[in-house]
Amino acid sequence: MPGAFSRSPSNASFAGRPSPAKPSLGSNLNRRPGGGGKWIDGQHIPAPRNDKMEIDLFGEPGDPLNSSTGINFEKYAAIPVEAKGHGVPDPITEFTNPPIDPHLIENIRFARYTTPTPVQKYSVPIVGSGRDLMACAQTGSGKTGGFLFPILSACFSNGPSQVQPPNPPKYGGTKVYPTALILAPTRELVNQIHEEAKKFAYRSWVKPAVVYGGAPSGEQMRQLDRGCDLLSAAPGRLCDFIDRGKISLANVKYLVLDEADRMLDMGFEPQIRKIVQGCDMPTVHDRQTLLFSATFPREIQMLARDFLKDEVFLSVGRVGSTSENITQTVEWAEDFEKKSVLLDILEGHMEPDGNNRTLIFVETKRMADILCDFLLQNSLRATAIHGDRDQREREYALSTFKKGTNPMMVATAVAARGLDIPHVSLVVNYDLPSDIDDYVHRIGRTGRAGNTGHAISFFNQNNLNIVRSLSEILKEAKQEIPDWFAGCMQQASVFGGRGRGRGGSRGGRGMSSRGGGMSSGGFGSPFRRTNGSGWDNSSGNSSFSHDSPAYWIQK
Numbered sequence: 416m417p418g419a420f421s422r423s424p425s426n427a428s429f430a431g432r433p434s435p436a437k438p439s440l441g442s443n444l445n446r447r448p449g450g451g452g453k454w455i456d457g458q459h460i461p462a463p464r465n466d467k468m469e470i471d472l473f474g475e476p477g478d479p480l481n482s483s484t485g486i487n488f489e490k491y492a493a494i495p496v497e498a499k500g501h502g503v504p505d506p507i508t509e510f511t512n513p514p515i516d517p518h519l520i521e522n523i524r525f526a527r528y529t530t531p532t533p534v535q536k537y538s539v540p541i542v543g544s545g546r547d548l549m550a551c552a553q554t555g556s557g558k559t560g561g562f563l564f565p566i567l568s569a570c571f572s573n574g575p576s577q578v579q580p581p582n583p584p585k586y587g588g589t590k591v592y593p594t595a596l597i598l599a600p601t602r603e604l605v606n607q608i609h610e611e612a613k614k615f616a617y618r619s620w621v622k623p624a625v626v627y628g629g630a631p632s633g634e635q636m637r638q639l640d641r642g643c644d645l646l647s648a649a650p651g652r653l654c655d656f657i658d659r660g661k662i663s664l665a666n667v668k669y670l671v672l673d674e675a676d677r678m679l680d681m682g683f684e685p686q687i688r689k690i691v692q693g694c695d696m697p698t699v700h701d702r703q704t705l706l707f708s709a710t711f712p713r714e715i716q717m718l719a720r721d722f723l724k725d726e727v728f729l730s731v732g733r734v735g736s737t738s739e740n741i742t743q744t745v746e747w748a749e750d751f752e753k754k755s756v757l758l759d760i761l762e763g764h765m766e767p768d769g770n771n772r773t774l775i776f777v778e779t780k781r782m783a784d785i786l787c788d789f790l791l792q793n794s795l796r797a798t799a800i801h802g803d804r805d806q807r808e809r810e811y812a813l814s815t816f817k818k819g820t821n822p823m824m825v826a827t828a829v830a831a832r833g834l835d836i837p838h839v840s841l842v843v844n845y846d847l848p849s850d851i852d853d854y855v856h857r858i859g860r861t862g863r864a865g866n867t868g869h870a871i872s873f874f875n876q877n878n879l880n881i882v883r884s885l886s887e888i889l890k891e892a893k894q895e896i897p898d899w900f901a902g903c904m905q906q907a908s909v910f911g912g913r914g915r916g917r918g919g920s921r922g923g924r925g926m927s928s929r930g931g932g933m934s935s936g937g938f939g940s941p942f943r944r945t946n947g948s949g950w951d952n953s954s955g956n957s958s959f960s961h962d963s964p965a966y967w968i969q970k
């Protein structure tokens with residue numbers, strides 16, 4: 416495989432934009448739904464095995480590239496876990512029956528998972544015992560399985576909930592009544608969750624489906640017509656389909672908010688309230704609600720209580736902490752020198768097998784394009800993902816990055832949360848975010864599932880607002896703290912920049928990051944925040960609102 420530096424003039428011509436041979440938009444909709452089995456007379460009848468589908472879902476057996484687990488996977492077991500609430504059930508230690516349904520265990524084996532991660536060990540019995548859950552665990556530590564496993568296990572054992580009387584949608588076709596609803600903030604993440612759901616629902620009666628904006632509604636409607644028991648959705652398109660009478664939430668037994676702190680901050684909260692409280696979803700007492708994230712600002716924890724009952728609070732490690740599998744480095748770089756520093760880093764990072772990927776975060780969509788073009792001009796195979804690109808371009812960028820055709824991707828916050836891309840060995844914060852929780856999610860694109868990774872952040876006087884909280888994060892993760900941080904912290908406090916650090920509990924849910932900290936207080940360039948960077952909430956309001964202190968609230 417040629418190295419990322421290999422000269423490739425044809426690449427420069429499409430600058431990471433779609434080629435004629437692009438995959439079709441939302442191509443995961445075209446494949447057969449993951450289920451295929453049936454529930455007849457109180458019995459689960461799984462569909463016969465299908466070799467082609469197994470390769471599609473789980474990859475070639477024995478291919479080491481299909482194993483995402485890294486050398487430090489075992490170390491997850493050493494992370495301290497705290498579970499608060501009354502009568503919390505004991506965690507499981509293995510994927511065994513009971514309590515896990517045997518059909519799910521088989522699918523977990525197909526996925527080559529041998530041991531549950533800590534969040535899975537706890538979530539399976541907690542959700543299995545009917546409790547609500549707010550779970551916080553580090554990036555890349557298996558939260559998706561943490562909500563899919565107990566839901567699917569219960570579905571496989573208990574069958575479908577009672578189907579509501581037919582009430583045809585306004586525009587023909589069938590109306591669907593999912594049993595489980597999973598909401599997530601970006602189209603790409605919603606898609607990824609759907610892909611995972613298809614794996615673990617393989618051969619079962621559960622039909623996973625997905626809806627998100629930017630892709631044609633017609634195709635998604637036709638997919639829904641083929642059945643929908645577990646729906647992964649972005650809020651904007653879901654509201655649209657509910658309004659059109661295509662989806663009813665009346666049968667929802669399980670509601671999941673993935674990246675829950677993001678889903679409940681100001682950008683999404685009105686839509687979430689509409690979906691959860693303003694439609695026909697069962698009340699909090701008649702459904703189970705599961706909230707998952709790696710970060711949970713205090714004010715969002717408070718807000719989350721509106722959606723929970725008798726919940727268990729689970730924290731694997733400290734809320735908002737980073738994985739020790741990620742080596743974090745901070746380099747001083749003035750804006751004018753960032754490009755050349757980046758080139759030096761990329762050159763030094765290339766490995767002979769050419770299999771590693773680099774994700775570079777910037778704050779604006781414009782900068783993402785500029786930097787991507789700069790890399791292409793320097794004969795680097797790069798692509799860009801941000802909210803101004805249409806969905807086809809976004810899907811294409813992500814797929815070429817995953818395949819390694821473009822082993823570098825410049826991204827805005829749209830790719831900061833949840834995305835699980837194998838072989839990302841380096842994350843560069845070309846522009847640091849102004850919110851420490853955004854930093855945690857961004858660097859969490861590397862060092863996943865026990866793999867090691869490296870995160871390098873460019874820092875200059877425009878980032879003083881984050882210096883204190885960044886220093887705490889580095890210290891906690893036993894990372895080197897640059898000598899010059901002390902001076903920066905002093906400077907930040909002189910100018911009133913308490914920053915958005917942990918413990919600086921300024922409260923004030925919905926405080927815009929633009930208004931906080933050192934936004935432009937005499938340190939040169941004002942903050943540049945990504946706005947409208949591709950969060951899929953169709954309202955277009957994507958300003959970041961959560962203030963960052965992420966101490967766990969003692970109940």
Ligand SMILES: Nc1ncnc2c1ncn2[C@@H]1O[C@H](COP(=O)(O)OP(=O)(O)OP(=O)(O)O)[C@@H](O)[C@H]1O
Pocket residue numbers: 483484527528529530531532535552553554555556557558559560708709832833834835859860863864
């Ligand atoms: N029990 C397991 N054994 C082996 N690998 C696992 C296990 N659970 C999850 N994984 C793998 O770990 C990776 C990260 O999982 P996942 O995407 O669910 O993390 P996450 O905690 O949701 O991360 P983020 O906070 O970034 O959303 C995935 O590649 C997944 O396949």
